[in-house]
Amino acid sequence: MTVHxxxxxxxxxxxxxxxxxxxxxxxxxxxxxxxxxxxxxxxxAPQLTPEQVRAKVDRLYQEAETATEKYDGAKERADAAGKRLRTLGDEAAHGQARLNAARDTLGSIAAAQYRDGGIDPTVQFLLSTDPRHYLEGAALAERAGVRQNAAVAGVRQELRKLDRLRSAARTELGSLRSRQAELRRQKKTITTKLDEARRLLARLTPQQRTATGEDGAAQRASRSAAGAAREALAAPRSAPAPTSRAAAAVAYAYAKLGSPYVWGATGPDAFDCSGLVQAAYRAAGIALPRTTYAQIGAGHRVSRSQLHPGDLVFFYSGISHVGIYVGGGQMIHAPNPSAPVRLAPVDQMPFAGATRVA
Incomplete structure (x- = not known):
């Protein structure tokens, strides 16, 4: 057998x-x-320690607050552009009414000339049975000519005004749309930073949150109005403010201890940092700009050693945070979404400058 x-x-x-x-x-x-x-x-991925989480969250809050100040500025500019656009719209409506009236006047003159046949004054004189009556009519015709010229000039003037108003309105509309786009960008940045901070904090156990101070901040943020009032009463008061307006602003800030931080808010129940400062001085009768960048230039600068209650204290190199100095090295500020309006040491953050507005 063959084996294959x-x-x-x-x-x-x-x-x-x-x-x-x-x-x-x-x-x-x-x-x-x-x-x-x-x-x-x-x-x-490497597991972050509670301290690293807290540091990263703080950085995210600071970045979100920088974006919040930009958002506040963009909103202020958008509101101003919207107001100017509405004013231009009102002016254009009035201009259109004036134009219509000028056209009506011109139309009535033209209609009268048509009815009279537009006869040459010399012919009218020759055909007139009473030259004296003709001379009176000629004076009226001359005045009618002057009136017609004025009516034409009025129409042209109103047309030019209306054209300028419409051109200005188009410019303002473009500005408004640009500001609105900036608002959307800054809002997206803020929400992204805050969402990331929340995700990081969710990794911590209750014990770890307590150890890093997060639970304490959350508890303070959720206090009732009565609890906030008790904190305001118990808060240590230092040297009095040098002026009545500064004192009024400080009193307002004390009254808002425990109020929640909400980005873009200016009170009366929630605030961001510059919103609290603006609201406090508005209550004192002083109008301040909306953002930290503008607020630092609203008064005259003072050194840290010259601080008086009521002065505005600013932090970080980008001037992205502000509080109201109340004396004794303390300020009242709206920190971030994890903490309510509260007292804090001025040296808690990198000091950038101070301004006295009252």
């Missing part, structure tokens, strides 16, 4: 093309990067 033994030929290997080889190498490197040890399991 199957022959096993080694298959010929195909060479890889350049792009295929690069793809294979990339996949191999990616696999190597995700494998650890002998088991080849994926490597988890």
């Amino acid at each position: 033994v199957a022959t096993h030929r080694k298959p010929r290997q195909r060479s890889l093309s350049g792009s295929t080889a690069r793809t294979a190498a990339t996949l191999a490197l990616a696999g190597a990067a995700t494998a650890t040890g002998f088991g080849g399991t994926g490597q988890a």
Whole structure:
């Protein structure tokens, strides 16, 4: 019996093309990067300590507050552009009414001339049975001509005014749309930063949140109005403010202890940092700009050693945070979404400058 033994030929290997080889190498490197040890399991992201979480959250809050100040400024400019646009719209409506009236006047003159046939004054004189009556009529006709010229000039003037108003309105509309786009960008930045901060804080256990002070801030933020009033009464009062308006602003700030931080808010129940300052001085009869960048230039600058109650104190190199100095090295400010309006040491943050507005 003949036994046929199957022959096993080694298959010929195909060479890889350049792009295929690069793809294979990339996949191999990616696999190597995700494998650890002998088991080849994926490597988890390093676990942050509670202190690292707190530091990262603080940084996110600061970045969100910088974006909040930009949002506040853009909103102020958008509101101003909207107001100017409404004013221009009202002026244009009045201008259109004046134009219509001027056109009506011109139309009535033209209609009168048509009815009279537009006869030449010399012919009218020749045909007149009473030259004296003609001379009286000629004087009226001359006055009618002057009136017609004035009516034409009035129409042209109103047309030019209306054209300028419409051009200005188009410019303001473009400005408004630009500000609104900036508002959307800053709002997206703020919400992104705050969402990331919330995700980080959600990783901490209740014990870790307590250890980093997060739970304490949350509890303060959720106090009732009665609890906030008790804190205001218990808060230590230092030297009196040098002026009645500064004293009124400080009193307002004390009354708002415990109010929640809400970005873009100017009171009366919630605030961001510059919103609290603006509201406090508005209650004292002084109109301040909306943003920290503008508020620092609203009064005259004072050094840290010259601080009096009521002075505005600013922080960080970008002038992105502000509080109201109340004396004794303390200020009242709206910190961030994790903490309500509260007393805090001025040296808690990098000091950038101070301004006296009253």
